[in-house]
Amino acid sequence: MAACNWEALKRPCDARVSLRADGTAFASCATQDIGTGTYTIVAQAVSDLTGLPLERITVELGDSSYPDGPVSGGSWATATTLPAIAKAARVALDEMKRYATGANGAFAGVASDELEVAEGGLRNAAGKQVSFADILGAALRQRRWRSPHRGG
Numbered sequence: 106m107a108a109c110n111w112e113a114l115k116r117p118c119d120a121r122v123s124l125r126a127d128g129t130a131f132a133s134c135a136t137q138d139i140g141t142g143t144y145t146i147v148a149q150a151v152s153d154l155t156g157l158p159l160e161r162i163t164v165e166l167g168d169s170s171y172p173d174g175p176v177s178g179g180s181w182a183t184a185t186t187l188p189a190i191a192k193a194a195r196v197a198l199d200e201m202k203r204y205a206t207g208a209n210g211a212f213a214g215v216a217s218d219e220l221e222v223a224e225g226g227l228r229n230a231a232g233k234q235v236s237f238a239d240i241l242g243a244a245l246r247q248r249r250w251r252s253p254h255r256g257g
Contacts, residue, residue, distance in 0.1 A: 113180035119172030120189035122151055122197045126245055128225060128238035129161045132193070136174025136186050137167035143182050150187050154194040155237070157225040198222060201237055204244045211235040211243065 120134040132151050138144050148162045175185040202217035204210055205227050212229055220227045226236040
């Protein structure tokens, strides 16, 4: 009997996922893609968590100005990068829910845990769905309107 083992170790990693007012998402990490499909799996992970289609997701890797990522040796990239991307996407979604449930948000007065992510937006139990673009657009308009009154 023969046996073999190859460890896919998980290393420290950071990532950034931004949901944008134009209805797209941007994901970045300093890890690189050496032809093993890292761009694709990062976009797929963001799509799975946000409901945005792949063509609405931009992934940028390999720039040292991005959050720290692993090397691509030893099967580390996937095992290390995807949990960091998922965490960053969840942080972005939590912020989106905060905007949506705020005083002037599309779901004002609704608890954020009552909202579900669906098809690039948020949906409540009654079936009302609002896109990320509409939620962020409203938040941006509110900030612009308020900014002169806040001195900037």
